[in-house]
Amino acid sequence: MLIKRAADIRSSEITAPALYADRRRFLRLAGAGAATLALGGPGQLLAAQARDLGPLAKSPFSTPEELTPLKDVTRYNNFYEFGTDKADPAQYAHRMKTEPWTVKVEGLVAKPRSFDLDQLYKIAPLEERIYRLRCVEAWSMVVPWVGFPLAALLKAVEPLGSAKYVEFVSLYDPKVMNTRPVLDWPYREGLRLDEAMHPLTLMAVGLYGEVLPNQNGAPLRLVVPWKYGFKSAKSIVTIRLTDKQPNTSWNDAGPSEYGFYSNVNPDVDHPRWSQAKERRIGEFLKRKTLPFNGYAEQVASLYAGMDLRKNF
């Protein structure tokens, strides 16, 4: 088997095809930004783009698999707040304002507090983590995320001994979102505390070496690579530590279809479709889905002794 591995070129150093194709617009924007600066304006236009993610540490958790092209990662999204078509988020998510942004970390912690983006970026050195992403709809991608371990953020607020779960609440802003009553908004997700503290669990602030595009959950999203994609809440505004298992949006919408755990499991079908195989975006033939999305070695022990058919 041929395993392609670009050893020395960071994926962020490669101009992504979509950006390349979009270079004229970029130049126009850059020109406009320069003009604003020249006129003594605040230069707000490029603020989001200008945020530098700095040098990115490589991660031993990264997969050497071929990356899903940026255009697919950013134009094929489930972000139901902006519409249920895969193309909707790319079209509408730009309305969401991601700066300034604060994330409240509260609940059963010794030091509850709010973080702004500057503070979040300093929680831990930013790393590039190339993870497989497996959607419950039986497609998958390989995404080079940029972020830091959620554990680092949680340690900063000192969870109490009574804390057993972590709840994530996404932004809900009907003024900029397409608000049909598809799910019970705001979007809520949850993890057990040990899942949240696991070194694989990432808070992503970027992908492909750049700041997260809005449609991918800017400015801060969860990435839990061994669970179905919907567990990885986007555009998070509140992180709450609790002693009870939090309700989650999809579990509320379909308890028999979307479990609290939602670990990727080829042996437990979604009631309406098989999870045995998946289509990697860009590939024609489906490939076999791996238990825990291929991260069993790292995470299977979290579920030792649990019946994963019941706790799906």
Place this chain on the structure above:
Amino acid sequence: MTTTPSSHTASLRMLSNTQIATLKGLIFCLCLVPLALLASAFFRDALGANPIETITHATGDWTLRFLLITLAVTPLRKLTHWHWLVRLRRMLGLYAFFYGTLHLATYLVLDQFFDWNAVVLDVLKRPYITVGFSAFVLMVPLAVTSTNAMIRRLGGRRWQALHRSVYAIAILGVLHFWWLVKADVFEPLIYALILAVLLSLRAWWREQERRRQQSAPPPLATGRSRIIPILPR
């Protein structure tokens, strides 16, 4: 008073055979546009990140749309008195079958790539696939018996009885769509509402017809066979 709206409508009521043939040719080409757009998107690499999903959804959408268009012919004919519309119905129905066949072929070839084991499990275990597949199977005899020769062979009444299964097919088709969406039933709801209107109109007309026949003097013994209601009991 040379031209009035009613005379304009009247002209649409009566089309010559040539006019109908031209119209039929035009609509035949028009019905191929969805396929042409898909093919064009394919060659421009514009089918998106998941081309197989795009093709599956597009062919499925058009199957349902053609089913509804076909079912709209009779109500439209009744409302407008454009009786020539019925001469387009077979072609529209066959297009529903055509896109349904493409939809199924996409699933079998592109999506499952002849993984018969997975296909059989899908059909048996996934209710939305069970109803979708049933709808397709029910369409086959309708397509097969769509020729003039088959209508003659079956006889009008039996042919009509058989082809009434299109109502079941359309209901199964909408159910197929409804059951596959994850949470947002907005689109399937639109199809369901249109289908409900098309079927309710028929039920209502049938009731009217029943009442009319009841209040009418008892038909002559010889005249009875001449009454072929569009929707008999």
